[in-house]
Amino acid sequence: MNNFTFCVPTRIHFGKGQISHLSELAESGSNVLLVYGGGSIKKSGLYDEATVILADAGLHVVELSGIEPNPRIESVREGARLCKEHAIDMVLAVGGGSVIDAAKVIAGAAKYDGDAWDLVLDRTKIKAALPVYSVLTLAATGSEMDPFAVISDLSKNEKWGTSSPLFVPKMSVLDPTYTFSVSKKQTAAGTADMMSHVFESYFTNVEGATLQAHMSEALLKTLVHYGPIALAEPDNYDARANLMWCGSHAINGLLDSGAEVAWCVHPMEHELSAFYDITHGEGLAILTPVWMKHVLAKDPSKAAAFAEYGRAVFGIAEANDAQAAAAAIERTEDFLFNQMGLPSKLHEVGIEDEENFAAMAKKAAAGCVGSFVPLEENDIVEIYRAAL
């Protein structure tokens, strides 16, 4: 097991009706920037519920709506401008990961004199930030309990992750009932995103991070069990609750501390979203089994790791590692594409040719150390091609 520092200070209020805890925002001052997306929180009633609680707590609210699914730097700049203009004390995100990610970089940019994009390109420039709070409406990115944010500048086909301990939300409300109305497409994409977060550290070369491996299997088993239930019964509370709590733990440091943090599939997917603005979780679902097959072909000694995954998560009984590994990848494909109904090929999400693959691979390779089986640019192009 590797050395690590683990610190997850977010106060999580989990369950039905926990929105009442929004009154705790008064601990951070009086002026709130309320950040949200396309307005679904107005239809659902959550907007009204939240703003009444904030008003009752004596908080003054300024709003920024219209955060995009792949949140854009232009929105972040506008948020930072509002913070400075209205002497904002804290940022409250009400939405999914995109909204929370935007809120984090807004919180940093509000305390920064230069352009907000600097904080995306260079996390060392994040020296201060307003406190961030969130009310989660989508189980997926884990942004409600982690230091990360991913922001796009589509004018340059750029999508980059940044992070800061200052971005970790101070408090997040996780009420699974807010995800009852999440579409099948977004439920499936969120599940694929959470699984991919687990995979990124579960497949590691570090020896002896056994507790982390078994915890990862615990999340994967839970996701595989409840994903299809949430699709079939959108208002099944336990299904939504388990998916939601998996999302937070998949990326808050519990699984990768002591193992390894050398993400590989995420950087490859970020280029798909940066160039084609596709749904992140769909891109991950398409790439994941292709990546598994590619690294297994490149380094057959990894069969043991994929076999262990298959046995623990899918109950595969096959004793031969190579055969168990192949079966594990088949079961992964069956889960993502048949049970969760996710697209299995890039052409299904509008990526029809390999025109940009070389440029995308070059950018992905910059972040894609992929220590489990290191990938070069040509590996990444091959993976994109195999996914077409």
Next chain:
Amino acid sequence: MNNFTFCVPTRIHFGKGQISHLSELAESGSNVLLVYGGGSIKKSGLYDEATVILADAGLHVVELSGIEPNPRIESVREGARLCKEHAIDMVLAVGGGSVIDAAKVIAGAAKYDGDAWDLVLDRTKIKAALPVYSVLTLAATGSEMDPFAVISDLSKNEKWGTSSPLFVPKMSVLDPTYTFSVSKKQTAAGTADMMSHVFESYFTNVEGATLQAHMSEALLKTLVHYGPIALAEPDNYDARANLMWCGSHAINGLLDSGAEVAWCVHPMEHELSAFYDITHGEGLAILTPVWMKHVLAKDPSKAAAFAEYGRAVFGIAEANDAQAAAAAIERTEDFLFNQMGLPSKLHEVGIEDEENFAAMAKKAAAGCVGSFVPLEENDIVEIYRAAL
């Protein structure tokens, strides 16, 4: 899944050499009360290492040594007196759970005008506390990352738990190499304690706390795997590291948030320690399988839960729940008594007759709601008798 609030703000520095982070104590002031036990940290060199780092960080140290394995209120009172006399800013525990527990209540008593025992009997009286830090030397209680403390007044045969969010350590150093010198007896007792912490919430009547159940199984599998390795190879780093990290997560809220917190075996064991001053983990090992058999006999519908445990943790293939449950209990006994070498009967730890059982059961029943299968005083007496 039940509603819950989850907040585990302790900053954990995990791994070899992380003691250097003791310099961070300067964030809380300049006067440190250093609390430790019987002096093993002097033999091991940890005392010298820690005091040099504290001195280099400009910290002034006052010492309280001699904390007992079942820490006593007299030591807590002395610690509180020292805090008041020397204007102490923070309390640093270097030791196992007993030392950390004592440090927590000292930290509270330092900010309390009445007698420290009040804070043990009534946690609502804990309104303030000095910051608590710890360097862990024994994988067992999880006190390094939780709000709990258990203190004894042996003059009254009283042993009670108390807790406060103010008691959660601000920072803990977890260096597995500090546990290389832990004896076989203490390694085994610590493992039994950690398993019992998991069992206390794993066996729950709450439906749908599935992620928590799978996480619990992850810890149990890790403990069952590495416990015997740590006995056979005391300086096996990965074994010690996994046991240590299991200890923290077994009781920091990860496993019981959303499930249930209605401990049962612990309150029964606390009376054994309070009346006979035995090793906590040994008492738990003796009681655990007896408790399992008792509740299964009382409510045979619980066979499904024990069967699930046996299948997940021990790989029991038996399809019939009653038979799988019986096998799971047998495997638990085999692990604790044969593989870990723990005592299996009370007479082995010096409890020869049932003289105090009625009095102990009466006190245990006060805290022992045991919601999985509720226990009455007569159940507890029967469990003690069966364990003789």
